[in-house]
Amino acid sequence: MLLLLILIPLLSLLFFFFFFFFFLNSNSNSNSNSKVPKSYPLVGSLFAIIANRKRPLPWLSDIMQVSPSATFVLQYNYPTRHVFTGNPAVVEHILKTNFSNYVKGHAVTHTLTDFLGHGIFIIDGDYWKFQRKISIHEFNTKSLRKFIETVVDTELSDRLIPILSSTAKQGTVLDFQDILQRFTFDNICKISFGFDPTYLLPSLPQAKLALAIEDSIRISTERFSEVHAIVWKFKKLLNIGSEKCLKNAISEVREFALNIVKEKKQRLGEKESLDSVDLLSRFLSSGHLDENFVIDIVISFIIAGRDTTSAALTWFFWLLSKNPEIESEILNEINEKSEVLVFDEMKDMVYTHASLCESMRLYPPIPIDAKEAVNDDVLPDGTVVKKGMRVIYFPYGMGRLEMLWGSDWAKFKPERWLQKEEGSWKFVGRDSYTYPVFQAGPRTCLGKEMSFLQMKRIVAGVLRRFKVVPAFEEGVNHEPEFISYFTSKMKGGFPVKIVERDHLHHHETES
Template identity: 85%
Template sequence: MLLLIILIPLLSLLFFFFFFLNSNSNSNSKVPKSYPLVGSFFAFLANRKRPLPWLSGIMQVSPSAIFVLRRNYSTRQVFSGNPAVVEHILKTNFSNYGKGHVFNRTLTDFLGHGIFNIDGDTWKFQRQVSSHELNTKSLRKFIETVVDTELSDRLIPILSSAAKQGTVLDFQDILQRFAFDNICKIAFGFDPAYLLPSLPQAKFALTFEDGVRISSERFSAVHPVVWKFKKLLNIGSEKRLKNAISEVREFALNMIKEKKQRLGENESLDSLDLLSRFLSSGHLDENFVTDIVISFILAGRDTTSAALTWFFWLLWKNPEIESEILNEINEKSESPVFDEVKDMVYTHASLCESMRLYPPVPIDSKEAVNDDVLPGGTVVKKGMRVIYFPYAMGRLEMLWGSDWAEFKPERWL
């Protein structure tokens, strides 16, 4: 009875806060109020399905494009679209800002200790190894061959067939399949054949998608204890995640064993994928190689397809820009592939402008290792997260002028 007496008014108060904030969240772009114990939790909850527009609206009316939110009773987060702040955390004072415990704990199950989930010396080592391999001419040639084959044998025939027959395609899905085939061939030397004319439900692609989606959903959980509890009991989404991780890693380990055997037979390095290159360079630890290759697949899969999807959508909305790009392609198409891409200035500018409005990674964050003061005076305490916000930055009048909403490649020329 005593418990009921305490709970009823408490629940009533919580519901009042939720519905009050929910009814005003879509129209109010100001920094939401912070309440005792709960902070701005209910504002986050009310806008959980539209976080980018909501947070961008706050950024657009915030002085110096920076604001602080208290997510709950203990968590304060700094959001910034100020270039000086971004440069500070990603360059000037880079050593003080890492991915942090929360980020690492959330993604370790899927990414392990791959380059996108680590800090410090381990990150530096993986970056050196990756940079060395990615900058070789032989790998560039390999990537060129892979992408050209995927274009000529799969993507163009599918689009040509759809155009002739008047078939409607989900272009985002097509480009995701295109990107996934490419990155798997480049990373593993494995062809998932996800972009066949039948648009198959390739098992590895679907399993990888489940792993990425469920891991990402952990960040939007009401509280981390929710997904941790489900993981402990091995139920619901966490059970599915466990199965997906097991299948992805088993696949990767089998590929590693196969590559080791083939490398022992002196396969030509010029035709090798990233996995083979890591192994042939002496990096034979299976967990290390698995983690880094899974990270590369994650990096190349969604970012590439998202960038291309928005790019072609913007060209469809702006036919005059499409014509300019086609003219430039026709002029430069006689050159070798890398030379012609390098010389396509207007096409490059159009891609930059597309990613200004729709960046493949719209928001990212770092955790402060020690206390710090950001440019402009915002105090950051050890353990606080500083969130830099490319999506909002592309919409700031202070950076791009009053015509920021227009698609204008000329900004970059």
Template identity: 65%
Template sequence: MFIQLFTSWILLALPFFILIIIKTSKSKKPPSPPSIFPKSYPIIGSSFAIKSNRKNRLQWITQILQSCPSATFTLHHLFGFRQIFTANPANVQHMLKTHFFIYQKGPFSTSVLFDFLGNGIFNVDGESWKFQRQVSSHEFNTKSLRKFVQTVVDTELHDRLIPMFSDAAVDKTVLDLQEILQRFAIDNVCKIAFGFDPACLLPSLPQAQFAVAFEEATNISSERFRAFLTITWKTKRFFNVGSEKRLKIAVSQVRDFAKKIVREKKQELADKSCLESVDLLSRFLSTGHSDENFATDIVISFILAGRDTTSAALTWFFWLIYKHPEVEKEILKEIKEKSNLPVFEEVKDMVYTHASLCECMRLYPPVPVDSKLAMEDDVLPDGTVVKKGMVVTYHPYAMGRMEKVWGSDWAEFKPERWLERDEGGKWSFVGRDPYTYAVFQAGPRICLGKEMAFLQMKRVVAGVLRRFKLVPTVEDGFQPLFVAYLTSKMEGGLPIRIEERRNFD
């Protein structure tokens, strides 16, 4: 009761503190040019700057990091709370590998996402994370799962995506590419994770309740992170009103659906003497991990990881190659050269396409920021002092825009920066270390689905571009806006029309 009264008093008194600070901070000196670095005041920190840049926070923090000699910056929040942002590869390696067990998800992040993700692999630390990681790693490394993923992707591509694009080309229909790719992705990930087909990419574009609820839960959970004060969403949750009421309904729908699938899968496995299904849920249950909540948490986490990441990357990819026809021409040449190879060999040898996807995700990473909580005092390699309880955020979006790393042409979409030619003129891929290019995380938490994501994306690129040209229906000078929830999106989607490609072969 005392804490609630004290908090209420602070909130009521805050405007008076702000007025005093503003008056005492005024200077008689002539005004200096505006600084990109936010001003910080006692008690309220940089709250003014944070609030005014709420809608363009990614770009704002990126500009600050670009201006910092060490690409590291400390942002001051209310009541003395400080958050460190970094785009320094040495700091990222320190956090994600060298001192991995100091930098964890922490109780704040876990509590924000718990209603949605529970104790799934992306929301836990310590022994629980280690156990889930070991089980998941074993399953992801099996040849049978890789083959299953390839089959699922090719089936969805040839039975649904390509026919839809073909019909749109004939009817001259305008499609939202981002929505279509999201539907494609959720069909794929549900088949791979559950062995269940939600059929979101049927010609009628049905609104599957599970998919709609998942989208709602993702967006509202993300908004919790951006709340000016944590107490705001916690209060709404306590009284079950507003966005928190919608979140509760959405999460209930997602979890009820997932648990129903888990129960049906357990029964299916109990009725059979051997495992016939190769989806992830069947694999987990068949190894003895049959706890219903455990299985549900894991599957929801994998759907979150696979649903928006590849669709976001591909949306930006198709936009970028439209803006850079010379890159599209080189990709088409590569597709034509590899078209007679078996599917796996074709994908593996698509070096220029692989480089183009990496370059796309450098500029528009599917997960643009990631935060860790310092469990001990520490010092980052660039000398930044970290106190126990501080949040340290590494920033893949900013990291892809650092001139010191990528050169003065960092703003250009240039797949060749990932390539070199041998003596015979053949391209070979030259990767960057995962701490410079942290799009898939790095260290012990590096993305298990990285290779599967590239497989899926390259199969889509080859299958679509072989048949169609995707033309955005936007005005000249249009520049899509990159926005971030738990994963990234293109604000408002990307309207396109489809043109059949003639005489490709």
């Protein structure tokens, strides 16, 4: 009873303190949001962070735009301080020059280990080097590239195109984000496991595995948004709420992966030679990997292969719908190529390549990434980093920096990646520290080329036959909301109508 008498006034005072500053920040104008928020004793900038919790990426981007070196320090609470940067020199420093000092760190690995285990994307040191070495070899094999081309073309011709054609004839609305996720989910399962989940079928089935992966991603990421890690840890201990849901979802994913691994090991044991080029077969045939290790790797590749490519394409098709002159230029380039693209033809699709890069500049599939300092350091712009601090580089914010992209940074402009040579376009890339969409340095994304290969084949296959028309609610000038878990998404999906190009041409002729 005495404890209650002491706690109630203290909690009331804390509530009043919280409400006062939360109200102050939530009612601040947009200009004040564009500056590094005030830091208060003990709680740091917690109230401003909470006030902007529904728009963290635009808020952080606003701050970065007015920071002289595109780097700022945010005091989360005492003693937690995070460095946010969009400065290419700083990005190069943490991802390459002083790579060994900036690791994934305890916060990331501890938060995500339940789902990703010891997969390549959340570990450091020798364990990471070992996985990286095997992965580099597999991604460089010509047979794997050919397999990927075959998988993508089959999924296009046998599943995606028929569904889009049927939708066009019926005049119905389709969630194109969902369709693209189904497409890339089937693809990555075939490439990784040699297993076809048949998720992209006309009935659009609700596959338990896909839903379990979705829940695992969402809830694991939401752990980072808790006021303190103790909150999700307490729920996990009691097995309640979101943590109970996460436990069930992870169990579903890992059980599925384990069964696939066991089945693949059995098939490989029955053969003297390897005639399958899926990644799982190659990993198991290396002779060095136990089941849990392989499961961790495969789950990581599924997430990377499913979500990054589908996210990039979702925003790409939305941007094309707003820029018909760019769509027309891409279509002209596609129509110059054969119906089934060969590798050399895809290399020549420079305008399409530039358009994809430009789309990912504005809407990067992985909009933000964090590293943890092993030792004290000073960044190239003079920012002091103490041991244990997190340094966060910010592709979403970098794509909006005038100092990097000019005063027209908000414009979707593929030409900023191109230059004319003898009447034709030549692609001119940006260095990976100005444009870290695929990371940079030793941890550069291994699937970069595979991703572009897949995206170009999808873009060519879809645009050659169809026009993708957004179908948001009538009367609403809709700007889709960009949200992020592990990867970015369009909140609420991307409703579209599909129009056959032959029908469109006939209609325009009659008009």
